[in-house]
Amino acid sequence: MVIVMKNKKFEDRFDVLKFAFIIVFSIIVLKVSYMTVIKGEDYYEQAQNKVYKKIPIEAPRGEIRDRYGRLLAGNRPSFTVQLSKDEIEKADPNEIADKVIKILEQNGEKYIDEFPIIIAENGDYYYTYDKSIYEWKQKNNIPLIYSAEESFYEIVDRLINEGILNVDKDTDKFELQKLLNEHGYYPPIYVSKWKFAEEVKKEQWLYRYKIKEENISAKDAFQRIREYYEIPDELIDYEARKILLVRDLLKSQGYLQYQPIKLALDVSKETVSKIEELAMELPGVSIETEPIRYYPNGNFASHILGQIGKISQQNEIDTYIKEKGYSISDMIGKTGIEKKYEEKLHGEKGYKKVEVDAYGRLIRKIDMKAPTSGDTIYLTIDKDLQEVAENSLKNVLKTIQVGGVYESPWGNYKLRDSKKIYNKATSGAVVALHVKTGEVLAMATYPDYDPNDFSTGITSQEMGKYLPKNKNDPLAAKPLYNIATMTSVQPGSTFKMITGLAAIENGLNPNYKINAKGRIMLGNKSFGCWIWNDHRGSHGPTDLYRALEQSCNYYFYSVSVGYDYGSNKPLPVRMSVEEVLKYARLFGLDERTGIEIEEIPGRVPNPEAKLKNTKRSLEYALNRKLKNYFEDITNKDKEEYEKRIKEIVNWTEENPSRGTILKRLKQLKIKEDKIGEVADLVKYSYFNQAKWKTGDTFNLSIGQGAHAYTPLQMANYISGLVNGGYKNKVTIVDKIESYDKMKVEKTKRERERIPLKKYDNLEEIKKGMLRVTQQGTAKRVFGNFPIKVGAKTGTAQKSGRIPTDNEEEYLITHMASFGVNSNEALALADKYEKEDKSKKSRDYYIRKALFELNPRLTYDQINRFKDTYDNFAWFVSFAPYEDPEIAVVSLIFQGGHGGYAAPIARDIMAEYFGLTKDKNEEDIKEELKLVEELKR
Template identity: 30%
Template sequence: MDRLKILRIIILVIFIILISRAAYLQIINGDYFFRLSEGNRISVRPINAPRGKIIDSQGKVIVSNRLTYNLYLMRNEIPPGESSEEILAELSEISGIDYQRLINNYQNTDVKSVIEPILLARHLSKEEMVVIVENNDLLPGIIVQEASLRDYIYPENMVHTTGYIGEINRNELISFNELGYNYRAGDFVGKSGLERQYEFYLAGQEGAEQIEVDNRGQKKQTLGIRKPIAGNDLTLNIDFELQLSLEEILKENFDRLRLEAEDDEERIKPTAAAAIVMDVNSGAILASSSIPNYDLNLFAKGISSSDYQKLSNDPLRPMLDRTVMSDYPTGSIFKLITGAAAMEELGVRADSSFYDSSGRFYIPNWSRPFRNWLDRGEGQLDFVKAMARSNNIVFYELGHELYKEYRGDKLAEYARKFGLDQKTGIDLPSERSGLVPDDQWKRETFNEPWYPGDAVNLSIGQSNLLTTPMQIAQLFSVFANEGILYKPQLADKITSPEGEVVLDIEPYIKADLRSEINDSTFAALNQGLYDVVNKSYGTASHHFLNFPIEVAGKTGTAQTSRALTNHAWFGAFAPYEDPQISVVVLLENGGSSSFSVPIARDIIANYFGVDEEDE
């Protein structure tokens, strides 16, 4: 009987406990668990928005996207009694994905709502994707969603111009969203080149699907969809076939010159090269290359630390776009500026006569001579022939006369008229503005006045002068069209995924020098450029013997602070009578312009379809 009483008491106690627990769950915490149950059966899953394509002027797709898979954690789908950390540990063991990588991405998320996905990993391998899907029952809250991977179809071509993407950093996240965009941690954005310049056009807007799931995380029904918006497509002025030819010509010559330098102790290896083809009647960039370069697909999934360090520590600096991100003295190309200033300000004419007696120029009361590139006098020369011969003595004299009349200002003034000492405005990030030194700059930098020797050095493109190859391409374009300074432009238009033109990028005239520079000045200087290439005494003539296209150009060998490391330039436009293109070639530490001229010739020949038999 006592045992029966005890059993009844035990049953009563158990019943009271159950009633109390039920009351606690339903009355005291009823609202909490109702909200939890609601959250547990509703999830918001991302829908990928592909990034816009990059397309050449002929409609050829250069950069696109391909299918990939991303990995997410849905916190609201994790069963009671299990933690996110436990699920991630199980996920790591099953998939082989590093646990620390998973936990870092989980802890660093900025997702606040439990029904939104947390991005754990991008671009799963096929093997990772399959094993995770196959073990779905063991991994509650873990989902795999389709996404897009940037596909650099030609990963070693047009590298610096295209640029690459990478995961958004904190500063970008803040600044982009302050501009009114909706980026999140983990998003991939343009980091360089066109990818960065046109980020806000190329980036799509991710969509979302709100679904109801059962207690195993399986989809029961769709509650709503926000459709993704694909990024806009970017169409370029670049002709990709011309681009490939230019790159091949530049690389073959660069590699050959480096190989030849190994067997010649009086030469050093060029450290980089750049080449540009510009439409002189619009500023459109038709081809542009900087070498050395790298493989864009290293960045498509997010570059590893080891690969990035390898690129960053390469002494040839392959990530640097020499066309806009490096600047150099021009050497004798600057004689175009000196000549323009002398004709406009000193009354020099095409037939003005000069005399080079010894290949040396002396500033009055200075003992050190300034030397010509030819170590002897060239006798009587008129102005046009001095340009064709690139005679330093004549331009030293002109630079000195400008100094006596205007001190350190007039040469700098004319350099700036022609677009130097300022960014060209090309649609690329990280463009350098170069430097045109003058009296004010020297006083601010060195606390010294502008001396006659500074003016004399500047007259032939030395004396701290710095320019980018893009600025020089623009300069030759101005002489080709006799006064119109176009802004260089890579992009032609931006179109929506449906083909509607979002932005039509028209040619932009930055300045019209025809009201400031006389026709006779352009005529004389252009005649000098013609004679450089076409007269037997021109400094580039032997490279253009029997060339069927009339080319006007200028050589430039620019001294550096190290022995035997002159930069080698050649700039040109063609055809002479009806110019279509300007071409610039730079060999960084290339030694002599005699090495850059043949490269430019081959680029021009390719553009106009000149065969070797035609030469």
Template identity: 50%
Template sequence: MFLKKFKDRYNVIILIFTIIVAIIILRLATLMIVKGQDYREEAENRIFKNIPLSAPRGEIRDKYGRLLAGNRPSFTVQIMRNEVDSNKINQVSLDLVNILEKNDDKYTDEFPIVITETGEYTFTYDIDLASWKETYGLVGVKDGEEAFKILKERYGIEVEDPYEAQLKLLEIPDLTVPISIKEATRWRYTDELKKEDWLKSYGFKDLDISAIDAFNKIKKNYEIPDDYSFEDARKIMVIRQQIRSSGYLQYNPVKIAQDISPRSVAQIEENILDLPGISVVIESIRYYPEGELAAHLIGSLGKIAQQHEIDKYIKELKYLPGDIIGKTGLEHKFEEVLKGQDGYQKVIVDSRGRLVEVLERKDPIPGDTLYLSMDINLQKRTEEVLEEVLKAIQTGGTYETKWGKSNFLGTSGIRANAKSGAVVVTDVKTGDVLALASYPSYDPNLFATGISTADWQSLMPENERDLLAPRPLLNMALSTAVQPGSTFKMLVGLAGLEQGLSPNYKILDKGYIKVGGHSFGNWLWNQNRRTMGYQNLAEAIRDSNNYYFYSLANGYDYGAGKPLPIKMSPEILIDYTKRFGLNDRTGIEIDIPREKSGGVPSIERKLTTVKAMLNNYLNRQMKLEDLDPNKVTPNADNLETIIQEIVSWADENPSRGTVEKRMIELGVKKEKASIYTDVAKYNYFNQAKWSVADTMNFSIGQGEHSYTPIQMANFMAMLANDGYKYKVSVVDKIKSIENGNIEEYPTELIERIKLNDYNNLNEIRRGMHEVTATGSVRSHFNNFPVDVAAKTGTAQKSGKIPPVDEVEYLKTHLSKFGVSLQQVEARMLELKSKNKDSAKYMDDAFVMREAIKQLNPKIRDKDIDQFKPNYDNYTWFTGFAPYDNPQIAISILIPQGGSGGYGAPIFREIVAEYMGLNATDDNENLNIENRLLK
């Protein structure tokens, strides 16, 4: 009977199902009862984590593959906030910071409340703003609009549009303008806006809350015990601020500190059970093995901080808030190429943070490798010789190598302020940059994980008010544009040849040329009343004969008293200047805030400049009391209208009588109208139109010219290579690490400059060769085995070096101005009270100067400044080598270097290095032979 039941399919199914259920029940019983406790503990002690893996940043190498920027492994402390018990977060934060501080490891500190030395709670935003105001003499200027006006006036910025004005201000080396110009927040200090944004992020409604009240409320919100000291409470807030700033990314780790010491790593690992959510990972950080070498080419890194960076990198490109990005130079320009692609790892770890199992892994892809056109060895030698020669110039010492000896005392004397300089070396046949140096420099390693405040301050100039003070962060090669001096004369000579002048045409140097009430003298005449006699073009270039180029530019032979047999005009000179790219950016890939394009003098711009200068003068001098109340209501609006009307007369340059009559009709008091008429007519209106004197200055590289070292190097290259204009480039190729693909950056020929006869360039080159063979710098090249061609230049720099503190300078010399401190301070109070609506009267230095001049009417500005040292002239030395087969072009600029010839030993040593004359082994000797055959 029993067996018959099994013949029934239905019964068989029931039996099988019963057996399966029984097995499941037995298995469940085993899991839940027998081994339940074990599995429960194991489950509780396992954590699933998604760990991002940062991609190593792409390397930067020179043309031969030698490393300039790479990566090294480092320890990074991070916190996974979703893994930290809210009841333990404060203690974990405090313990972690204590470990880091004990071992002198830096950590990210963005919490903006500190205690000052006097024991006051204050916002760091207020400290930064106060420091900025003190640096730029704006203490007491509460309104951002007033500060902006003062800066515009101080630096001669005439444009009214705030965006354009800010761009002009930012061109000034190391000047920061923390003033918002956006419509919604215009004229607010950015530090004030940052402070308000921070308070709003914590839910504060009262944006005027004191620092101590804000601190205590946040302390309470974070449930930090009342008995915690300020220091301990703040340490907790620092970490919690960092966690807050990471936004909504709950499962991404927050970086607390990078590149920490092995001691901190060991102590964190020892206390890992008490530091839940904290982990130490190995990450690569940027490393610059050559330190300061080529820093201005390579650039620097920094944290994502500015709003435009947040918008681009975090919101658009999905960077993490703690990521480091390129801020300047090639690091910034090629950020997306160098960044690479981050990977990730999904893992299981136990309660102690130990890896149990890797579930999934995607390896990061390193950034691409950037190969440059520069040569490390040439770059090193360029930077070395620039620094060595500058130090010799500063002390009036001697610089000597096996290729020559240079004495820097001579007749020029010691140039103690020759503390900075720039050099650019390019390949004349490709436009490639072979070396680019700006001194002083900086170590980009300081920026690898975010620069400290102390390190940042060490890179600031000692005297912010001195625009020529050494600035380590300034790339002088690209951003310093000044007059070229006599290095410009070759272009004037070429324009003359192109117009048909024979290179053998000789002009008699008579020492000076009288134009109106001004004498334009040759430098030899100005020094010792000697002349150079008859000279042709090559001789004039060799001896830098101003008289010859004055005559050539004006198309008049002043020595013979007759016109030259060619047509010359300012328009012709400007045209040739522009052909050689001196009005354009070179296109180099280095990314700085802006590569200056330099400036070719313009007939139209001169009128605009003179009008701006007159506007400045009238705004400084014309007061409400100068207006006749019987004709016009004395108020600021009417005064501004009158000033603008007077300025507009520059276009027509009316007679003196007409000017005075119009001023009186406008409402200027008669006695004041007479004074302002003379100034406006003779100092400004008469100077507004282009004149013979302007052409004189143009011809010798003075006046309104302004070019950068890289532009001048490009100019030299075009003189050397028969007029071929190449795009200047520092990048050779980019190699992908992922697939090995190579993106070449080929030579880019822009054009061949249009000339009537390219053989005219031979005459220019011949004159430049004479400079080094028989001219003023021949002694630097007597023992040099390579013929070179070059030109010295001295660019005028007028004015006085401003003291660090103008007010203290004035106080020191008050007795010499015939006034007392008590008198000055009393008059300053009167002036400030009377002119409280004027921006310039918020500048203590300006008000003190005005008070001194009012108390002693005989004192003028030049009398007040007489005790300040004078600026020295700029030194230029430019050229190419070898003379008979040009390969490289070089430009050298030394602010306050004094004599143009002082750049000669720098030029010589760079050529020696490039040509392999310092070679010590067979491989280098082979390089010499190759270059000589090139």
């Protein structure tokens, strides 16, 4: 019985086991069936993707050509040194890295060096990330001690003060960031973390090497990474770094071992031969032929074409790598046409299909697809006209700097006055537009640069020649900056056509004469015409035509407020500053022109909102600035903090004296060492600017004051004046042609009619502008020109003192004049610097010591030994007078007089109208004689 029961149990267990086996087997069969029948194709594709990889082949960038098809930017074949991670790491990566770098250096080749720790000549170690933050702050005039948050709000405050942003103090930081981006400002800051983008990149890079310590020094990090890669001790750090830059480049590939990495671009045949000769010693090092961007004309049209470079900024990484699938090693357009049409020009990469193993290592090559070139961009510029514009701008600047004579077949012109030579005239721009279409015919900025320098990456040493000599001077020559579209300044007398048009549109007869007596006194302040300021002269009875011809300030002062000061009676029409500025807006001076490359909008002043905006801007600035400036509270004591700031803002209408402000700030318990700083800020940057006065209207009427326009905007405004009242959308791109020439996308020419009361009034303005060249301020330049030209000269003032390149040296040199003992001042500065851990610049502590030792000292007194700025020189023009085709506007920084910019326009017009084609100087002189005979 027992045996039977045991057998029964055994059978039951066997049945259970058999049943379990059947279930497991059924599941396996079902799963295999599912994987092979239902999902088989998907899994096969995934398996193939794991085994077969595509290595990209660079596509040639699309070409850029002028309106007639002449090449401005193309490509040429080049040799690239590439590294294959899997092959190198099978061998001795340190030895291979050392050898290949030595070959490149022996042949004078540039190589990609992105290792972010630099060893300076003095032996110091620093992160490139920190240097980038430092340089960004310097470039944007942000105090070096500012945090990411403080830097962000410094930019915001400036744009509010300039009237570009209109926000209140409670605006969300993300909304502020969005508004900045919309206005073309991209601070490299993560507002969510309040960290600089470079700080985040540094943290991410260190984490790759398992370095998690905060604030680890560059030297310590270097040693840790050196140990990580087991660099031999006998190598000094400078030599070890060359190995590290290669190892770090390989590590940046992650698991994509099959993809080659570019180490050096555009190397010589000698380098190629050497690497191929040592192929057995350099496994994983290869040479590939790739297209490289090439600009056959060097510096020509550099600010229009732009430059290319590696993907580096966070916004570029987000846009091109994450969104558009670019590779980290791809070159992209950074500025100009190259940037605007990056996706059109980039082309489509080809590929090599290869087989790799489970570790991503290359097994064999299988297939290949050729790359497709990018589209061709045809610009509206004429290469010949552009060349004339660039050469003329450059030559006029050089002539002004030495006070020489600008020689021309159309008449020589002396570019100096009896008082001085304008030797600081080192920068300028010129724009030529077709007045009927808005096409850019030529556009030049000087100094310029060679975009070829950026095609394969640029070293810090090479970049040095493109940096301003005086980094503290906002008007220092900046070769990489496009003045024509990105620099807005006061227009001076070139704005007077707007004031005159506003007056006659409101009913003033252009023949109405005002007795221009030289100056107008408002209280104890004199508003003089240039002729009064020069030699106490006056223009006498002056109508609109003579006012433009002689650039009479007195006339435009009068019409801007609707009062005839010469006769001490109201004008027969009503006028106001609002009417003047309304016409400035109608002609688009507060807008972008629509050009395809980077530009900033102009700024038309807003008198009605001046006080309100000033108070709002002041409140915003104080909220950001004073958070730690009070002795007894911080910004965390919200109610009391805002109450005190409101009290300061409420002094705006009163505009008390600086002494009164100092006393009040002391009562509000502002820290003693901050009182002077806050007093100067509120008094000179806000209170003095808050209320609108008649004098403000006078200044605006002649193009001074808060106006700010670019040369391109001015050229478009002149086009609207002379083309019958049409505001053009400016374009610099004529058409885009696909790589196979099967598709052509023509740029649409757009314009809209400006709503004027009487379009014939534009003819009255043109008459005045013609008189400028026939008998006025530009007669000496255009008197012998065979084509009738309308024009206006303009001289815009630039106030302030020029900062020195070395402020510390300046302060020490002039210490005796500041009423303090130099040894005592320097010792006190040393004390302040030692106590302060925020690492401000040395000159900051010296100034602090000066103010401490001599409380009566002011910033103006300290800066009095610095040079002053010279005036901007503007010249706006159009031709031919009867049926205008071209508008030319030239601007020279610190050029002295508006007429000094006129020869540039004359040279461009002579080329445009074919006056110099196939003619020598004698032919032109004969033509001029004939013109004179016909006049008689």
